[in-house]
Amino acid sequence: MSDEVRLSTEALHKLGTTFEIRAEELSRQLSAFRRRADAEALRDGFGSDEAARPYRELFEEAERALSQLQQRLAEVGGGIKETVANTQAAEDELAEMMRSVK
Numbered sequence: 696m697s698d699e700v701r702l703s704t705e706a707l708h709k710l711g712t713t714f715e716i717r718a719e720e721l722s723r724q725l726s727a728f729r730r731r732a733d734a735e736a737l738r739d740g741f742g743s744d745e746a747a748r749p750y751r752e753l754f755e756e757a758e759r760a761l762s763q764l765q766q767r768l769a770e771v772g773g774g775i776k777e778t779v780a781n782t783q784a785a786e787d788e789l790a791e792m793m794r795s796v797k
Contacts, residue, residue: 704786708779714772721765729758 732754741747 702782704779704783707775707782711772711775711779714768714775716772718765718768718772721761721768725758725761725765728761 737747737751737754738744741750
């Protein structure tokens with residue numbers, strides 16, 4: 696097994712961007728979902744608050760879960776991009792050190 700690690704900062708940056716894009720898309724879809732499936736629409740669809748309650752609770756749980764997923768995707772994307780920046784800075788510093796040794 697090799698102790699060598701190879702990292703493509705370009706590929707990693709693209710991955711971070713993909714996570715951020717997906718987070719934005721999910722945010723837009725969540726907003727549309729909220730507009731179409733609000734509590735009032737559920738009540739109207741089921742005829743009463745009592746009949747709609749289990750579905751409203753399910754809706755609220757789904758909404759929270761999707762919101763948390765969106766936030767997590769954005770965090771992961773930002774973390775990946777931060778890793779890329781730190782890796783690039785370390786590579787640049789190492790290259791500078793190597794040049795100064797010659």
